[in-house]
Amino acid sequence: MLKLEDVLKTKTIFFALALLALQAPVLRAQSLPGPVAEDAEQDCGLTISGKVLDHDTREPLIGATIYLPELDRATMSDAYGNYHFHQICRGAYTLQVKYLGYEEEQFAVRLTASATRDLQLHASPRQLRTVEVTGEHLREQAQTQQTISGRELEQTRGLALAETLKGIAGVTTLQTGPTISKPVIHGLHSNRVLLLNNGVRQEGQQWGAEHAPEIDPFIASEMKVIKGAAGVRYGADAIGGVVLVEPKALPTSPGIRGDLYLLGSTNNRQMATSATVEGNFEKLPPLSWRLQGTLRKAGNAKTPDYYLENTGMREQNFSAALGYNKEKYGAELFYSRFSTELGVLLESHIGSVQDLMYAIERGRPSNADNAEFTYDIGRPYQDVQHDLFKAKGFWQLGEAGKLEFVYGWQRNLRQEYDMRRRVSQAPTLELTLNTHTTEATFEHKPLGNLTGLVGISTIYQKNTYRYSDFLPYFTGTTAGIFATETWRKNRLQLEAGLRYDYKHLLVKKLENNRELIKPEYEFSNLSGTLAAMYDVGYHLTFGLIATSAWRAPGANELFSEGVHHSAAAYESGNPNLKSEQAYNLEFSVDYFSNPRLNGTLSLYHNYIRDYIYLRPLPDPVLTIRGAFPAFEYTQANATLSGIDLSWDYRLATGLLLESKTSLLYARNLDTDDYLIYMPANRFDNSLRYEFASGNGGKLTDAYLSVGGVYVAKQRRTPEKTEQDFAPAPDGYFLLQAEAGTTIHLGKQPVEVGITGNNLLNTAYRDYLNKQRYYADELGRMLLLRVRIPFDFSNMKK
Amino acid sequence: MKKLFRPYLTIFLLGALFISTTSCSDDDDPEPIKEEENITSMTLTLEPVATDKGIQTATATFTAGSTPTLSLVPNTQYTATITFNDKIEDEIREEAVDHEFFFNAPEDVLVVQKVVPDDFDSNGRPVGLKTRMLSGNAGQTGTLKVTLKHQPGLKNADSDVTVGETDIEASFTVNIQ
Numbered sequence: 001m002l003k004l005e006d007v008l009k010t011k012t013i014f015f016a017l018a019l020l021a022l023q024a025p026v027l028r029a030q031s032l033p034g035p036v037a038e039d040a041e042q043d044c045g046l047t048i049s050g051k052v053l054d055h056d057t058r059e060p061l062i063g064a065t066i067y068l069p070e071l072d073r074a075t076m077s078d079a080y081g082n083y084h085f086h087q088i089c090r091g092a093y094t095l096q097v098k099y100l101g102y103e104e105e106q107f108a109v110r111l112t113a114s115a116t117r118d119l120q121l122h123a124s125p126r127q128l129r130t131v132e133v134t135g136e137h138l139r140e141q142a143q144t145q146q147t148i149s150g151r152e153l154e155q156t157r158g159l160a161l162a163e164t165l166k167g168i169a170g171v172t173t174l175q176t177g178p179t180i181s182k183p184v185i186h187g188l189h190s191n192r193v194l195l196l197n198n199g200v201r202q203e204g205q206q207w208g209a210e211h212a213p214e215i216d217p218f219i220a221s222e223m224k225v226i227k228g229a230a231g232v233r234y235g236a237d238a239i240g241g242v243v244l245v246e247p248k249a250l251p252t253s254p255g256i257r258g259d260l261y262l263l264g265s266t267n268n269r270q271m272a273t274s275a276t277v278e279g280n281f282e283k284l285p286p287l288s289w290r291l292q293g294t295l296r297k298a299g300n301a302k303t304p305d306y307y308l309e310n311t312g313m314r315e316q317n318f319s320a321a322l323g324y325n326k327e328k329y330g331a332e333l334f335y336s337r338f339s340t341e342l343g344v345l346l347e348s349h350i351g352s353v354q355d356l357m358y359a360i361e362r363g364r365p366s367n368a369d370n371a372e373f374t375y376d377i378g379r380p381y382q383d384v385q386h387d388l389f390k391a392k393g394f395w396q397l398g399e400a401g402k403l404e405f406v407y408g409w410q411r412n413l414r415q416e417y418d419m420r421r422r423v424s425q426a427p428t429l430e431l432t433l434n435t436h437t438t439e440a441t442f443e444h445k446p447l448g449n450l451t452g453l454v455g456i457s458t459i460y461q462k463n464t465y466r467y468s469d470f471l472p473y474f475t476g477t478t479a480g481i482f483a484t485e486t487w488r489k490n491r492l493q494l495e496a497g498l499r500y501d502y503k504h505l506l507v508k509k510l511e512n513n514r515e516l517i518k519p520e521y522e523f524s525n526l527s528g529t530l531a532a533m534y535d536v537g538y539h540l541t542f543g544l545i546a547t548s549a550w551r552a553p554g555a556n557e558l559f560s561e562g563v564h565h566s567a568a569a570y571e572s573g574n575p576n577l578k579s580e581q582a583y584n585l586e587f588s589v590d591y592f593s594n595p596r597l598n599g600t601l602s603l604y605h606n607y608i609r610d611y612i613y614l615r616p617l618p619d620p621v622l623t624i625r626g627a628f629p630a631f632e633y634t635q636a637n638a639t640l641s642g643i644d645l646s647w648d649y650r651l652a653t654g655l656l657l658e659s660k661t662s663l664l665y666a667r668n669l670d671t672d673d674y675l676i677y678m679p680a681n682r683f684d685n686s687l688r689y690e691f692a693s694g695n696g697g698k699l700t701d702a703y704l705s706v707g708g709v710y711v712a713k714q715r716r717t718p719e720k721t722e723q724d725f726a727p728a729p730d731g732y733f734l735l736q737a738e739a740g741t742t743i744h745l746g747k748q749p750v751e752v753g754i755t756g757n758n759l760l761n762t763a764y765r766d767y768l769n770k771q772r773y774y775a776d777e778l779g780r781m782l783l784l785r786v787r788i789p790f791d792f793s794n795m796k797k
Numbered sequence: 798m799k800k801l802f803r804p805y806l807t808i809f810l811l812g813a814l815f816i817s818t819t820s821c822s823d824d825d826d827p828e829p830i831k832e833e834e835n836i837t838s839m840t841l842t843l844e845p846v847a848t849d850k851g852i853q854t855a856t857a858t859f860t861a862g863s864t865p866t867l868s869l870v871p872n873t874q875y876t877a878t879i880t881f882n883d884k885i886e887d888e889i890r891e892e893a894v895d896h897e898f899f900f901n902a903p904e905d906v907l908v909v910q911k912v913v914p915d916d917f918d919s920n921g922r923p924v925g926l927k928t929r930m931l932s933g934n935a936g937q938t939g940t941l942k943v944t945l946k947h948q949p950g951l952k953n954a955d956s957d958v959t960v961g962e963t964d965i966e967a968s969f970t971v972n973i974q
Contacts, residue, residue, distance in 0.1 A: 351947065351963035358959035366960040367951050419949060419962060421888055465827070473827045513829045622862035624836050626966035 044089040046490075047114040047537075051593045052077040052097060055120035056151045057701050059690065064099040066119070080595035083119075097121060112449055113488040114535055116593060120150075142495055142531035142543035143230065144170075144588050144602045144644070149222040151701075155738065155753060158263040158272055158296075158783055161217045165243065169660040170227050170602070170644035172679040175769040176210040178268065178301040178778055179313045179342040180382075183213070184768065185227055186604060187640045187664050187678045188240025191554050194230075196244045198334055200390050200408035201235065203435035203461060205471075207556045209770060214338045214386035214412065216317035218261065218274040218294045221248035227644065228604055229584040231527035231549025232482055232497035235457060239549050239582040239608065250290060250323040250332070254282035255793020262788075267781035268311070269373065270298035286326050293318040299375040300343075303776035304761045306368035309346040312377045315339070327396065334390040342384070343377040347774045349419050352626040353725075356568040359774050360726045368775075383415040383427070401444035408437040429468040435461040452485035463555065470562050472509035474555040478502065484529070491537065495545075497529035503552045509559055523552035523579050541590040548584070553577035557612050557633045563623065568725065570621040570628040571614060577635060581609045599647025611638035613668075613675070616721050636670035640678075654692060658707070660684040665716065673720045680714035680731070680767055691741075701751075702741035709734050714767040726773055732764035740785075751787040756780070838882045839967050841943065843867065843875035843930060859967035864940070866970045869907075871935040877909075877928045879943070886926055889945070893918035898925025899944045899958035906939035906971050907932060922952060937973045942966070 052064040060081020067074040068085060070093050077083045088111060095107040095117065102121040109117055146168045148156070156164040162173040162181040173181040174189050185193050190209060195202035197215050205211045217223075224244040231238050251257070256279040263272040278290035296315040300307045319336035347365035350356050365371065387410065394404040411434050415427035441455035459478040465471060482499035505521040531545035559573040588602040615634040620627040642664035649657045662682045666675040686707020693700035714728040740753030761780040765772040838860045845852040852873060857865035869875070879898065880886055889896045896918075900909035910929040918924055925945075948961035 346949075349962055351961075352966055354944075354966065355959075355961075355963050362959060366956070419947065421885075421892060421947065421964075464825070467830065469827065469830050473825075508827055510827050510829055516826055624839075624861045624965055624967075625963050 044087060046088045046090065046111055047084060047086050048088060048093070048095075048109060048111060048117060049082065049084040049114075049539075049593075050117040050119060051081045052083060052099065052119045052121065053081060054102075055122050056154075057690065057703075058151065061099050061102070061121060064097055064102075064119075064121070067096040067098070068093055069096060070094065082593060082595075095119060110446065110451075112446065112451070113490055113493060114537070116535075116539065118593065142493070142533040142545045142588075143529075143547070144227045144543070144586060144600065145224055146227070146600075146646075147222055147224045153220065153223065154751065154785075154787060155740070155755065157218070157261055157274075157785055157787070158265065158270065159217065161213050161215050161243075161245070164217050164223060165225060167660075167684075168225050169600075169646040169684075170642070170662045171225055172662070172682065172768060174209055174677075175766065175771070177345045177348065177769070177771045177775075178308065178311050179298075179344075180210050180212045182206075182209070182211070183225075183243055184679055185225065185241035185243075186606060186642060187666050187675070188606075191237060192240040192551060194234050194238040194242045196234065196242060197388060198245065198247055198336075198390060199392065199406055200388060200410070201437055201459070203410050203433060203437070203459070204384075204386055204412040205414050205431055205433060207554045210344075210382075211384075211414070212342070214340070214384055215245055216274075216294050216315075216319070216336070216338055217245070218276075218317070219247050219292060219319055219336065220245045222246045227602070228545070228586050228606065229527075229547040229549035229582050231547065231582075232484055232499045232529045233453075235459075235480055235499075236478070236501045236503065236525070236527065236549065237551045239551050239580070239584075239606075247290075247321070250288040250321060250325070251278050251280045252285070252288065252325070253793075254280050254285065255791065257789070257791040257793060260788045260790065262786040263783065265298075265781055265783040267778060268298040268301040269375075270296065270783075272296040286324050286330070288323050288325070290321040291318075292320075297375065300371065300373050301778050302373070304763045304779035305776070306364065307371040307373055308775055309365065309367060309371045310343040310378055310381070311345055312343045312375050314341045314377065329393070329395045331391070331393040334388070334392075336388045338384075338386040338388075340382075340384050341377055342382045344380040344382065345771050345774060346378075346380070348771050349380050350568060352623075353568050353628055354626055356725055356773060365775050379417045379419050381417050383417070385411075385413045387411045399445055401442055404439075404441045404443070406437075406439045408435075410435045410437075427467055429470060430466040431463060431471060432465070433461060433463045435459065449487050449489045450485055451488070452483065454481075454483040456481045469510060469513070470560055471556055472507050472559045474508070475506045476555075477504045482527075491535040493533040493535075495529060495531040495533075497527075499527040501525060501527070501550075505552070505555065505558075507555060507559055519575060521552075521558070525550040525579055525581070539591060539593045541592070543586070543588040543590070545586045545588075546584070547586075548582065550579050550581045552579045553612055553633075560633075563621075563625075563628055568628065569614075570623075570630045572630070572632050574633040577612060577633060578610050580611050580635065583607045583609075596650045597647065598649075599645065601647075602644045603642075604644075605641040606639065608638045608640070610635040611668075613638075616723050636668050638666065638668050638675060640664065640666040640675070654690040656688045656690070658686050658688060668718075671720060673718050674716040676718050676723050677768060678714065678716065680728070681712040682709065683711075684709045686736070698744055700742045700744065700749075703739065705738040707736050709736065711766065728767045729765035729772055732762060732766075734762060734764075735759040749789060751785075751789075753785040755783045755785070757783070836881055836883055836885055836965060837861070839943070839945075839965055840880045841867065841967075841969060842878045842880065843869065844878070845870070846874040846876055846929075857969050859943075859969065864968045864970050866972055867941070868972045868974055869932040871932055871937075871973050873932045875930045875932070876913075877930045879926050889924065889926060893924045894920055894922070895947060895949045895952055896924060896964075897922070897946055897948060897952055897956070898928075899946060900925070900928065900941065901944075901958070902941040902971060903937075903939040905933045906937045906973065907941055909941075918952075920952075922954075932971075932973050935973055937971075939971055941969045941971050943969070 052061040064077040066083045075083050090112050093109045097119050098104045160181050162183040165171045165183050172184045174184050175181045191207050204214050226242040229239050230242045234242050258277040261274040274294040276292040280288040294317040299312045301311045317338045321334045323332040389409045392406045396402050414431045416429040418428040437459050439457040443453045457480045462475045480501040484497035487494045502524040507519050509517050527549045529547045533543045535541050558575050561572050564571045584606045586604040590600050592598050614631040617630040621630045645661040666678040668675050686705050688705040691702040710733045713731040717728050737756045743750045758780050763776045838858050840858045843855040852870050855867050857867045908931040911923040911925050913927050913929050916924050916927040945965040946961040947964050948956050951960050
């Protein structure tokens with residue numbers, strides 16, 4: 001039997017050892033330099049390297065000083081902005097970066113393996129911001145992720161959310177005319193792509209192809225796309241990928257500052273403005289706040305030859321955030337409202353398949369010659385309101401780790417107004433979806449080489465309708481538990497994750513508008529991830545990832561019933577659907593932070609068991625308006641494989657060639673046929689010239705870019721069944737150009753930019769636009785953008 | 798370590814999870830939808846113009862999926878009137894500027910003339926609720942297709958059957974005996 005004394009003794013020894021282990025990096029550091037061959041376990045042969053960049057322009061900063069106070073070592077970035085520290089032991093370090101004309105910044109690095117960190121500095125005039133380590137090339141996970149932030153994001157201001165993401169290889173959009181677009185990742189969209197709005201899973205009526213995400217892109221300071229199944233961390237449904245819309249962290253230094261955007265465009269004569277004001281209290285430093293609002297308005301869009309009637313839109317959004325953040329704990333409240341009115345092309349409101357055939361034959365809207373510009377929106381249109389309330393708290397549990405809790409409430413109100421004979425104020429369809437989400441996560445402190453996260457999450461949602469019963473009442477309850485762990489040693493990183501989700505669905509449906517039925521469903525399943533990432537050195541990383549994710553059938557797939565007018569089809573749900581299960585394999589190569597050539601190549605293969613899709617039925621449904629082709633939700637095994645390649649090459653100082661290629665090949669294995677409505681091959685190339693900015697000049701950060709996107713004709717369309725009313729449209733090439741600069745009016749910088757789309761005024765149609773049967777896409781459009789950052793804290797000084 | 802896991806924090810977290818998953822009651826059921834407009838059938842009535850020859854009035858009612866038969870006397874002029882189960886014809890009259898019926902039949906079976914008094918909208922365009930029909934020779938058979946188009950803001954001299962939204966597409970078999 002052990003005596004108490006012994007126990008205590010062992011404990012003390014343990015504690016001392018633990019202390020020693022913590023001290024190890026520092027101790028080792030003092031005995032450096034010199035390779036430590038016999039002591040491999042201590043991992044003192046690590047390297048931290050990367051680039052020092054301007055946060056906004058992404059220009060490398062040459063000759064920046066990087067200081068490691070823990071080791072008292074310093075280095076300077078070379079002619080390409082690269083820096084290196086070699087022979088470093090595992091541990092926590094700080095990188096202090098200094099560069100003339102930029103804010104001095106500190107980056108915390110927890111080193112368990114050789115790592116690459118791009119250090120982004122902010123120019124001095126806009127100082128005093130907290131800095132997060134972000135960067136396209138910073139790879140923390142084996143799965144391909146791409147981020148749009150900084151100047152890249154600024155250049156997309158004024159576009160809808162999905163359009164913003166189009167700049168990423170493998171991401172396209174599914175459109176319904178000029179006003180409605182939603183992101184497609186590797187050929188999957190709607191219910192299969194998860195959107196995280198400020199950390200809360202966006203729950204609208206996302207099943208609908210003509211239901212655009214209800215998120216104001218101006219909220220974001222960063223948009224991240226995870227391509228491929230990511231069910232473990234973000235929950236079931238994320239078969240296709242995840243889009244994370246992240247606002248900037250709340251300010252931590254006193255003063256009031258903000259941004260004002262003014263936008264205008266030709267073509268649909270869009271006018272938009274967005275303003276952000278944020279601040280922090282000098283007397284109460286942990287308390288900070290932000291207010292943000294956006295107004296957007298556009299009229300009828302124009303193809304090269306005619307105006308598209310009733311394609312205007314209006315949008316009014318605002319958000320408010322309040323945070324109280326201390327080192328050990330913090331809380332944040334966030335509220336946002338998104339409301340929009342979206343006109344739907346008048347021509348696309350058809351009554352029968354015959355009408356659709358007439359429209360296809362005509363080749364242009366029947367009223368094309370008389371259509372005029374107007375900001376007015378008439379029927380048919382959509383009126384959508386989305387409210388989000390979020391409460392978040394975190395607790396730093398000393399050495400144990402970090403506990404975080406997020407609660408979100410969302411209300412999505414969707415009203416659709418179709419053409420009516422009797423002029424009534426009521427919509428044709430009204431859906432109200434209330435969702436409560438909770439998530440609690442615990443990030444444990446590194447245990448040896450292991451870092452990780454465990455969490456639980458719940459979703460409760462309830463849908464009701466008025467005026468139309470296309471979608472039934474339903475109540476869904478989902479609960480999930482998950483854990484992800486990452487093990488790093490030397491150049492190797494291994495990741496594993498597991499998640500279990502349970503979903504209960506109660507549907508209330510009036511059969512034949514009379515008899516109430518209440519079917520109940522239970523779904524449960526596991527999601528998993530296994531991944532490896534190997535850092536070869538020389539700025540080259542390989543990643544291999546296998547994930548599985550699943551998705552329970554949605555209420556629309558189980559129970560929708562009726563004519564889907566915009567699709568000219570009679571759709572029936574299938575109450576016997578099972579969950580679909582995806583197995584995703586991805587191999588990727590990253591070559592980054594190099595002076596000339598950089599790029600990412602990703603090969604993926606997604607196998608979906610019981611993929612839910614609309615299968616054409618042999619007999620049409622006869623209605624008073626004529627015969628409609630009938631479709632039923634059914635399941636089959638499917639594969640979606642493809643290649644995403646993005647690379648850039650610096651031809652000369654300031655001159656950069658950027659290229660993106662997305663290829664996709666999607667098959668239905670059961671019918672041995674292609675899957676319908678899959679994005680065609682896409683190639684996006686551009687040449688960018690960045691003018692050398694003279695210090696103290698009136699103009700800085702000037703750039704000019706010319707490029708084009710080529711979208712091939714989709715030849716991989718179903719061959720065995722007649723599923724489409726018209727063949728896929730021809731391929732097209734669009735010429736684009738962009739220019740921008742920062743004008744310094746005294747101390748006040750003003751960023752201006754102009755983007756030109758479809759400069760050759762090409763008439764074209766896109767396969768993934770639901771309105772390609774009726775009309776051409778938009779003609780030439782110039783978008784002018786002004787951003788005025790302001791800082792009242794500076795003015796006082 | 799123990800100090801870090803404060804009990805109230807745990808209670809708060811679990812409580813919030815609990816509240817947010819159970820707070821919503823679930824006792825409301827959907828109400829039946831009141832259909833704003835429910836066209837289920839369209840009746841075509843053909844009255845002979847000459848009432849003295851003892852020719853019978855022909856009537857046929859179209860419902861989804863059916864092709865009812867109209868039996869007509871050869872070489873006869875009829876006045877055709879369209880009516881609905883739901884009295885839609887009154888609304889069509891009210892919104893006549895946005896509506897028009899289109900008729901399609903082989904000429905040797907039936908000739909349809911749309912320009913009939915009392916059947917014009919306020920712009921002087923025909924509506925088609927009332928038409929003049931001329932039957933062909935005995936023994937002819939063919940299909941008459943009647944399409945009601947809703948042409949909001951689109952109805953003019955050029956707007957044919959291909960323009961606008963179809964409200965009804967009805968078919969009748971015409972037998973001339």
